[in-house]
Amino acid sequence: MSSQERREFIRTTSAKSYRRRALSSRVFTALLVIALLIAFVPLASILQNVVGHGIRYITWHFLTTSQQLPSITNTNGIGGIGNALAGTAVVDLIAVLISIPTAIVLAMAMFEIKGRWVVAVRTAMETFIGLPSIVFGVFTYVSLVVTTHQYHAYFGSLALCFIMIPVMTINALAALQSVPDTLIEAGLSLGLRPSRVMLHIILPAARARVFTGVFLAFSRAVGETAPILFVIGASTLPGFNPSGQATTLPTLMWSYLIGAYPSQREACWGIALVLMVTVLFFNVLSRIFVARTQRS
Amino acid sequence: MDTAETRDNVTLGEGSSDAVLSLRDVSVLFNNKAAVRNATFDVQANKVTSLIGPSGSGKTTLLRAMNRLHELTPGATVTGQILLEGEDLYRTSVPITVLRSRIGMVFQRPNPFPTMSIYDNAVAGLRFIGVKDKDFLEESAHKALSEAALWDSVKDRLKAPAATLSGGEQQRLCIARAMAVEPEVLLMDEPTASLDPVATKQIEELVTVLKQFVTIVIVTHNMQQANRVSDNCAFLLMAEDRTGELIEFDTTEKIFNDPKDSRTLDYTLGRFG
Numbered sequence: 001m002s003s004q005e006r007r008e009f010i011r012t013t014s015a016k017s018y019r020r021r022a023l024s025s026r027v028f029t030a031l032l033v034i035a036l037l038i039a040f041v042p043l044a045s046i047l048q049n050v051v052g053h054g055i056r057y058i059t060w061h062f063l064t065t066s067q068q069l070p071s072i073t074n075t076n077g078i079g080g081i082g083n084a085l086a087g088t089a090v091v092d093l094i095a096v097l098i099s100i101p102t103a104i105v106l107a108m109a110m111f112e113i114k115g116r117w118v119v120a121v122r123t124a125m126e127t128f129i130g131l132p133s134i135v136f137g138v139f140t141y142v143s144l145v146v147t148t149h150q151y152h153a154y155f156g157s158l159a160l161c162f163i164m165i166p167v168m169t170i171n172a173l174a175a176l177q178s179v180p181d182t183l184i185e186a187g188l189s190l191g192l193r194p195s196r197v198m199l200h201i202i203l204p205a206a207r208a209r210v211f212t213g214v215f216l217a218f219s220r221a222v223g224e225t226a227p228i229l230f231v232i233g234a235s236t237l238p239g240f241n242p243s244g245q246a247t248t249l250p251t252l253m254w255s256y257l258i259g260a261y262p263s264q265r266e267a268c269w270g271i272a273l274v275l276m277v278t279v280l281f282f283n284v285l286s287r288i289f290v291a292r293t294q295r296s
Numbered sequence: 297m298d299t300a301e302t303r304d305n306v307t308l309g310e311g312s313s314d315a316v317l318s319l320r321d322v323s324v325l326f327n328n329k330a331a332v333r334n335a336t337f338d339v340q341a342n343k344v345t346s347l348i349g350p351s352g353s354g355k356t357t358l359l360r361a362m363n364r365l366h367e368l369t370p371g372a373t374v375t376g377q378i379l380l381e382g383e384d385l386y387r388t389s390v391p392i393t394v395l396r397s398r399i400g401m402v403f404q405r406p407n408p409f410p411t412m413s414i415y416d417n418a419v420a421g422l423r424f425i426g427v428k429d430k431d432f433l434e435e436s437a438h439k440a441l442s443e444a445a446l447w448d449s450v451k452d453r454l455k456a457p458a459a460t461l462s463g464g465e466q467q468r469l470c471i472a473r474a475m476a477v478e479p480e481v482l483l484m485d486e487p488t489a490s491l492d493p494v495a496t497k498q499i500e501e502l503v504t505v506l507k508q509f510v511t512i513v514i515v516t517h518n519m520q521q522a523n524r525v526s527d528n529c530a531f532l533l534m535a536e537d538r539t540g541e542l543i544e545f546d547t548t549e550k551i552f553n554d555p556k557d558s559r560t561l562d563y564t565l566g567r568f569g
Binding site: 003006007009011012014015016017018020021022063112 | 393394422425436456509523
């Protein structure tokens with residue numbers, strides 16, 4: 001076959017197969033759109049329900065006053081969620097303050113040490129991520145509440161740390177490992193100590209991805225009920241004392257769902273909306289933050 | 297190294313009949329900011345056309361516009377015309393995937409498909425196009441690998457992973473992969489940038505042989521390389537506003553020995569860049 005004949009043959013084959021390829025491309029595009037819709041419809045329906053039912057609760061009064069027990073004469077008098085917002089802020093803030101440094105230090109250690117030990121820790125953490133969160137609730141309850149006979153807001157924070165630290169660490173480790181070796185070598189070749197290279201070259205280069213993991217973990221933790229339910233007690237007063245008892249948005253929702261009054265169950269929509277907006281807010285914040293970090 | 301005889305017969309500029317690829321007033325813009333502006337020249341059949349110029353002059357951008365690869369960058373647009381045998385690449389009804397199979401490309405770093413064998417790499421384009429005939433595929437692999445001067449060293453290990461080859465061999469495999477679909481034009485973006493001098497020399501020799509089968513456009517940082525391998529040469533330079541401009545297009549001999557523009561002379565003499 002001459003070169004020209006070969007070219008002709010290839011062009012004809014290509015043209016013939018193009019129609020089939022274009023068709024299968026369209027078919028698969030259609031399948032993807034359908035898959036997208038299947039994924040999107042439940043999501044949209046949840047969103048519509050939560051916003052539709054919850055929006056009427058979003059008032060200054062609801063957000064700032066504490067919960068009240070409805071009475072026979074005023075079955076709708078459930079007050080607001082001010083105490084739960086305060087509790088959420090305290091429990092989550094302490095959890096974040098503990099878990100961020102712990103996770104970053106752990107990730108740095110795992111990055112530097114390498115070897116079989118690290119593989120074991122990593123596997124353990126990945127298993128932790130997969131565990132149902134109630135396991136951490138029971139563990140914290142047995143090890144803290146049962147031994148001290150007390151409920152504290154910070155017990156809840158510790159329980160949340162079990163959820164956040166593995167997610168953050170695994171993410172941060174992946175972020176550190178994504179830093180090109182050439183950067184590390186450039187640092188070492190300047191005579192920098194490995195610790196300097198870590199703090200001044202690797203960590204800054206990886207920070208955007210590290211923070212993505214932090215926000216991801218936080219978003220997960222903020223909506224958790226099971227790990228904190230047994231350990232923080234409950235508080236109908238808005239308090240920011242970590243060693244006091246506390247109610248958080250998810251635990252309030254839980255107690256309202258099993259509550260006796262329809263007005264309480266109805267108010268769960270409002271709490272759900274507040275939770276959703278909180279998570280959304282932090283996700284948007286993290287996107288902006290990551291975009292900024294990457295630009296600079 | 298003197299191919300002056302062939303160069304003397306070259307007719308340049310608009311309207312030359314043997315142009316495979318014609319650029320007419322081509323500008324490439326990213327988010328409405330021009331990266332290259334108003335380039336007009338003809339790429340002649342079975343000749344090597346080199347694009348030279350300092351960094352930022354838009355050589356690679358222009359090259360990537362020739363098979364619409366630059367469209368992968370969001371916000372990229374092209375104005376003017378790029379004609380492949382008279383057909384405007386940007387206004388044709390022919391699908392982009394079909395067009396690209398007629399204009400092959402070789403990149404700065406060898407990029408054989410890592411999970412495929414040498415043989416599978418060589419015939420990858422044909423298989424994707426829909427060629428199933430085993431004999432045809434084998435013949436194509438033989439032909440393409442021979443054209444890429446790789447056949448003799450790989451014929452006994454065609455089933456070995458492509459990653460087992462050296463850098464220079466990998467690049468020649470990429471050339472074979474591009475040649476196997478019998479393109480009309482082969483675009484080469486600094487194909488020797490990551491290779492040692494010996495491998496570079498082999499690729500250069502290959503380029504001068506390959507032009508009997510395919511029209512070649514090559515971007516190079518290396519002026520000696522442009523001088524050695526190309527018949528025609530486009531010299532680009534970054535203007536004050538940081539946009540690349542075509543300063544001069546002529547036979548390589550003219551560009552290097554008797555350029556019209558003093559900036560071309562300064563560059564080819566190594567006074568800057």
